[in-house]
Amino acid sequence: AERGVSDLQAAKVSREKEENKAKSSEQKAEEDVMGVGDGAFELLDGAKPFVVRAAVKLSTKLQALLKEKVFEAAHKAFMQTYHTTTAAKSTGRAQCGLKPVELMDQAREALREFVPFRSKVVATEHIPTLDMVSMFGCLAEMYFVSSEYEGTGQLRYILEGTKDTYACSLKNIQAAMQKLGLDKDGKKSSDVDVYKFFRHLTEEQVSKSGLTVYKLAVRHGDAYYLPSGWVMADICGDEECIGLRLAIVADKDIVKEKNMEAMIEIQDQGSTKHLPNMKKIVEVLKKQSHGAGAFIQANQVFSWTLDVADSQEMPVKRMLASHDCSLSEGPRTVQEMLNWPTRAMAAVRDIGQFDTWLSNLTGGLIVGTHFSGLMTAEVALEQLAHATADILERNGQTSESEQLQGRLLSAWTCDQLQESRDLAMAWPESRYWHNAGGCCFGNIFDSSTDEMLEKFNYVDQARDEGRGQNAVQNTQTYMFRHVREIFEESACFRHGTFCKSHEYPSPKGFHNPLTIEVAGTPCVGWSILGKRQGVLHDSHLAFLTWAAKTRLAPPMLIVHECTAAFPVSLLEYWFDDKYEMYSMVLDPLWMGHSTQRPNRRFTWLIRKDFRFTGSVEDFKEIFAARTTMLADAFCCAPSDVLQEGLNASALSRGFVPQEVSKVKDWSIYYPPGNRERMDGHLSLRKRSPDMLETPRIRARRKVSAETLNMKHIKEYPIIVDLDQNPGYGPSASLQCPALVSHGTLHNFFRKRCMVGEEVAVIGMRPSRRSSASVSV
Structure with a gap:
């Protein structure tokens, strides 16, 4: 030794x-x-x-x-x-x-x-x-x-x-x-x-x-x-x-x-x-x-x-159990936060929606994806499965007769990455998650008929000859009119044969399962990376294929996220007859984080044959970014956690710790760089007082701990801190500091994750069909 x-x-x-x-x-x-x-x-x-x-x-x-x-x-x-x-x-x-x-x-x-x-x-x-x-x-x-x-x-x-x-x-x-x-x-x-x-x-x-x-x-x-x-x-x-x-x-x-x-x-x-x-x-x-x-x-x-x-013992100080967050860990990067898979994960992760999910999960859970994209979809599905298993375990589903089951039924990849295929083929089984032998397809175009593939080739040729605009329009019109004729069976890697590639059939033993489709559409053609080519970009054909597949089995709700320049008219063309549509462009500050990210367009599509108890204003309210930064979170925490966190924040900033009751300007405890951003927003608010009520403004207020309460935070949202120390924060009943510190936005006032995924499980019940599908 x-x-x-x-x-x-x-x-x-x-x-x-x-x-x-x-x-x-x-x-x-x-x-x-x-x-x-x-x-x-x-x-x-x-x-x-x-x-x-x-x-x-x-x-x-x-x-x-x-x-x-x-x-x-x-x-x-x-x-x-x-x-x-x-x-x-x-x-x-x-x-x-x-x-x-x-x-x-x-x-x-x-x-x-x-x-x-x-x-x-x-x-x-x-x-x-x-x-x-x-x-x-x-x-x-x-x-x-x-x-x-x-x-x-x-x-x-x-x-x-x-x-x-x-x-x-x-x-x-x-x-x-x-x-x-x-x-x-x-x-x-x-x-x-x-x-x-x-x-x-x-x-x-x-x-x-x-x-x-x-x-x-x-x-x-x-x-x-x-x-x-x-x-x-x-x-x-x-x-x-x-x-x-x-x-x-x-x-x-x-x-x-x-x-x-x-x-x-x-x-x-x-x-x-x-x-x-x-x-x-x-x-x-x-x-x-x-x-x-x-x-x-x-x-x-x-x-x-x-x-x-x-060799001495190394004691590690731990916050009291009552202050710990019981929610699952969220994404670790801003990119993960903005990508579409996190929308579905956060809905399952939301502890406030356990009852809703349990009622919908009684008949089983089916999940799948259309798009891969550097394995983000596969990882999202995997985390979704584990989060669901966690829900079931916490709610006492112990015996086989009581056990709710989830099954991965289908997983498409658009780029045929070997890594993506391996992950889909070797889906992990657990006590609550059973692999029912779901299909694993390849390229999203593989399920198209030969006639459709010829039209895609025609578009490529016409694009090279300068006739791409008309070719794309003609192809889109054809796909819309013949949507049930252009897709057929596709080669399945799991079964070694041809399987239906546009359906989520319910396996034996599943009754009224909840179906979640993790999907996003390519919009790079409207970004700088795609040289603003729009419909002429190669990726647009993938969007048309996704839109046609979605019309075949329309989900209850679609939350579509893309670059700000993406034309809503394309979504209207494909879904206006089936969905109520609401769209808005959000800059990063609307979404509650302080990094310099491009603007994003969010469009909500609610199927017309479903009853929705909310309103369009509810959607905007979701994106009001009612989030908190590190120091402000302390103000709503128990007194001992508040003082403990304040001391840690002061030390990391090089300040002498103060008593909570004597703090007059909480902004000095903000992470480096955020205070300057807050000053900028405050100046904007002074120049345009009428903008005070809009969610765009993040007001910095110099108030004492006693006056900085829930009502104040509700009225004056501020920027979330992505770099805060995750070891301190308010109690789990108010906010989850671990989620915020890893880049997931959290709505302080609503006490749950902030983006559109919470709508997917609130106030929506099918009025005609027995199964529900959520596309995120």
Whole structure:
């Protein structure tokens, strides 16, 4: 048990001797790590970082994870897309939560084998927000998977490439700052001060303070551990500083090693202006690593001393159970929030609608999708299935006779991705979810007749010849008039034969099932990406195919989301005779989030033979964005949570915590950047007082905690905070902070998720047909 990992002890030797030691140590390390017995990492106290060479050879769970087709698909998809994100362009790296949930759980279990002292952590309730698994990518072709373990540190496994990580304990940095006279009146510096000091670290400061920085050189197949309370800078490729992160544990302004109070992350790398500072850090670190022994090579010293007596328990503070949210976790990115699959998921996830869903689920649940699009539909369906199972389990459906069943009956893909097909074919079964052998089709056009395909080819040819506009119009007219003749059976991958591709037939044993179709239509032709080609864009034929299929089996409600320039006349052409239609264009602020996103057009289509108890104004009310930011959410929380959250917010902003009753301007606790946006909206409100009642305005009010109550929030909606700390917030009966923090909008006044999906299950009952279908 005393073998295998580095203690990172300082070794002041010449560079030549150090290099020779590196070669021999590296070979010895692999031998030692290979021989580490079960539980060896349990004896580590987690106070220092360490590297595990060839970690994949030690863990059968990790080996199994890397062989999973779903993991390979997720890795491949991430590799192909991450470099196009804003984060990657500005910081050189990008992060994405590992999905689906089952894959994240599998990865977490594999990485936990290398977490030190895990059985020594004080037994508390599980903290999902501090036990996440994410995939990272760097522009220099390096990928890794990272996992937090109950807030006690981070374990990373390198998938591809090599990189260097420079890490320094927060405690040592504070001591160095004190030695340099940068402390505040003899007090230890706060986490914000430490962060700024490290970002602007100079060679002279390193030399004078004697600061010790650890260098961890890792490569493909290695794993390494970083404790909480350590500042780190990642570099890849010798030139570019990939990222800088400060993960600290704070107790007022004093950070105590091995005293886990609450995890606060400060990530201030959203702008390219920080990149020069990061590069300077790398230059300083490299110079020092070749000079005095200020830097310890983590891969060069392998004498490990284990002292069980030093292994202390790591208590993790947990909010009271009464303050926890019982809703399922929502999307983790803004893109997920805006994509159409989340509309269906949120309806199931809404705890306020359990009774409605239970009554509709009595006869079973059928779900399917027309469009794939980078596997978003498949992932949405999978989460939908698990959310439904959760509803059934919470409502006491325990015996087989009482058990409600859901079945995946059909899943189309429009791009024939192998990953999409694999996921649909290997649909996970659970106690409440049974795969009834539903169909799995390929391209959405595969179900069209030969005659229809010839017309599609005619459109392509006419487009090239400059006659595309008339060709598209003629094709649309033909499809509308012959909608029942142009679709037929399509090749089914699951059954190996031809099956009906435009129906959701109810299987034996299902009585009046609830049918949900997760679907969205291509609208790229009306966006910049589609060069504003409109109906002449290749994707428009897919829209026509979807519209024709939808007319064959019209759902009860369609919530159609697309780019703002998408012409409503196309929807009117196809559905005006069957549906009542309402449309409006919403900018991002209407939807309650503060990021710069394009305007979106939402159109609601309600089938005319259904009775709807609401009104058009109800639809607008849904999009009033009655959401709250972090500090304002505290005002409606119990007093202890309010003060606790206020203290955490103040510390992360570098303020002295105030008593709740003395706070006059809550906007100072808003996340960086949001206060400026609020000032802008306030100015707009002053210039146009008549706009005060519109949902477009997000008013910032300087009021005390006593006056900021439910009535005030109802009258003055404000921007939701997508970057808030998910560890604090109001009680579950008012709002779900976890959903908001992960990017899902939440209606504070209505106490549920805010977008149009709640209409799908409220006030609508079929008046003629026995089954209901919701297309979202």
